[in-house]
Amino acid sequence: MSYSVGQVAAFAGVTxxxxxxxxxxxxxxxxxRSHAGYRLYDDADLARLQQILFYRELGFTLEDTAAILEDPQANALEHLQARQRQLGEEIARLQQLAEVAGRAIEVQRTGVPLTPRERFEVFGEITFDLSYAAQTERKWTASEGGREAMARAAAHTKEDWRLLMREAAAWRAELLTAFDEGEPSGGERAMDLAEEHRLHISRWFTSCPPDTHRRIADDFLADPRAFALVVPPPQQRRGLAAYLCKAVHANAARRTDGPADTGEKP
Known part of the structure; x- marks a missing residue:
């Protein structure tokens, strides 16, 4: 039996x-084709269309679908297993994004609303890249410390943020002075500044033991967006991110070799 293109479209739910x-x-x-030149599909065509739509629903490209259907040697099972793995990874990624969105909603609900002018007054030149924020949330989402930092940040009042940023600015000025004066990154002064930064994180966001501080510092060196949250671009110097990263690692080694450190919040 033959079917017109309109009939097949209706059967399959496609255009x-x-x-x-x-x-x-x-x-x-x-x-x-009909005598008038119209397309006519038979049962075998409908069976093939069903396969095409099946692979399309799974996210296969037309090229991949054609390769599977046309090559008698093609192993459809291997293609399906590979696609299953990809879908599993995508599901996990989307679940993480959903959790990030949920926490962001809570921040908006419980956080302190700031006008653009107030935001500038509080944060100054420190800017927040939303795409980086989302990536960071996904990276740290499984971490108890990451969840705690998000919750505590949401609970800060505007005055908390003012105090936090003044503290950070004073620390940043000392860091820039030490760097400009040529203090070695492994010296006492640089390590003490690294320790102040670690305690700042513990005081305002989450417990930050030395190993966690190392990971945070590695991000400063690997991603300019992370370092911009600590030192805004207009104040940055060439090599400053590497300097701070080395100081953090040196301080972490110093503290690890010394008395036990818990990173306890004040």
């Missing part, structure tokens, strides 16, 4: 345009 596209791409050409 006539989609069927024309499949025909043009060589993926599904009708088995015959």
């Amino acid at each position: 006539v345009r989609t069927l024309h596209h499949y025909d043009k791409a060589g993926l599904l050409s009708p088995s015959s």
